[in-house]
Amino acid sequence: MFKKVLMTSALLGAALALSGTATAQNYPTKPVRVVVGFGAGGGTDLAARAIAQKLSDALGTTFIVDNRPGAAGNLGADIVAKATPDGYTMLMSNSTIAIPSLSLKLPFDIRKNFIPLSLIALGPSVLVVSPSLAVKDIKGLVALAKSKPNALSFGSGGIGNVTHLAMELLMSSAGIEMQHIPYKGGAPSVVGLLSGEVQALFTSIPTALSQIKAGKVRALGVSISKRSNALPDVPSIAEAGVPGYYAASWYGLLLPAGTPTAVVNTLSKEIVAAMEVSAIRDGMNRQGFEPVGNEPEEFAKFIREEIPRWDKVVKAARIKPQ
Structure with missing residues (x-):
């Protein structure tokens, strides 16, 4: 009897795992929400709409931009951090998410609650x-x-x-x-x-x-x-005249932690391809953006470097967290 229960449990676990894999491989099967933590018309929103349209065309489903302004972008980020990690909710954020030292208490940790997907552009x-x-x-x-x-x-x-x-x-x-x-x-x-x-x-x-x-x-x-x-x-x-000076806003896509690797890879492949399209790059250039479109590992490294760099500036300027 005990062996039968163990076998049944193992089969059920395998079935669920295969189901999850199949779902990831068939991704996407429904509209995808791109949350923007800022209002319509701003740089983050413009970057989101440019890439959302291209992903809609490439993957055959609608990528819907959902503006959720508030708390310097943290409201939208928190929504995505707590979303089901299935690839149907993603975040278009900007450099403020990599400056946690500006906030007294955040409901999320960018290093733990997100998977960096792609740095779309520098601003x-x-x-x-x-x-x-x-x-x-x-x-x-x-x-x-x-x-x-x-x-x-x-x-x-x-x-x-x-x-x-x-x-x-x-x-x-x-x-x-x-x-x-x-x-x-x-x-x-x-x-x-x-x-x-x-x-x-x-x-x-x-x-x-x-x-x-x-x-x-x-x-x-x-x-x-x-x-x-x-x-x-x-x-x-x-x-x-100021050697080594560098300071830029940036715009990038992130997914909730735990999103299946197959989904991450599908999105990454299409984003990199989209950012190589001359119409996308030319449009971003006209708006003052510097298009990038890198892979998850590169974007993750970029964010890891941004956090201490901006933290140093905040502390030197004695800016009090809000």
């Missing part, structure tokens, strides 16, 4: 100043700030926002001090620059592009290690 910021400011380049801004410590003010999209941290990193790297004036978003911060409330700021390239082209703000440098395809005439900050 470099651009350092812009008012044309009325008597500086033409990064070296000029650094010299002016050094001659007048804390006399200049800079805006950002909010305390702990990547645009805030990018300036904190620049100040520590260049040995300068400026006053921080946070705004509720990138667009309001640019309005503050145009009105003269602040003299400088980092913002996303799409937010500032029209103002740069119209000559209403002056672009001094981009925050990644090379020039942006959207602003080929603007040097990188590292190139312009």
Whole structure:
């Protein structure tokens, strides 16, 4: 009798395992939800919609973008962390998820509750100043700030926002001090620059592009290690006088921990293929993104390196967790 029970249990376990494998191999059989922890129209949302459409075409099912803004993207991340790990719920997040030191207590751990799927794109910021400011380049801004410590003010999209941290990193790297004036978003911060409330700021390239082209703000440098395809005439900050400088937003897809390997592999293969399509890359370039599209292992390594790097900036700037 005991042997019969053991045999029955073993057969049941094997059947369930085979069922799970078959389900993963047949993936997807229904619509997939792509949760975005930010509102429609922002960089994270635009990146999600670009890749969702391509995955829908490639895998023959609908990838639905579901905007769940709140708590600096953590609301959407928590939804995905707690979702069934079957590949039908994924997260499009950005660099804020890799800065846990900004939060007092998170309901998830990015290192334990997610499987990094692919880094979709980098979103470099651009350092812009008012044309009325008597500086033409990064070296000029650094010299002016050094001659007048804390006399200049800079805006950002909010305390702990990547645009805030990018300036904190620049100040520590260049040995300068400026006053921080946070705004509720990138667009309001640019309005503050145009009105003269602040003299400088980092913002996303799409937010500032029209103002740069119209000559209403002056672009001094981009925050990644090379020039942006959207602003080929603007040097990188590292190139312009602050060696080794690098600070960028990024956009990537993550799955709940425990998602079957077969599902991860299916999605990874299609994402890498999608990111090689010229229409996708060209569209992202026009919007100020730097397309990537790497594999899970590479993205996981990238996140592991991002966490301590930003943690160092947060601590040096003495930013209190919220």
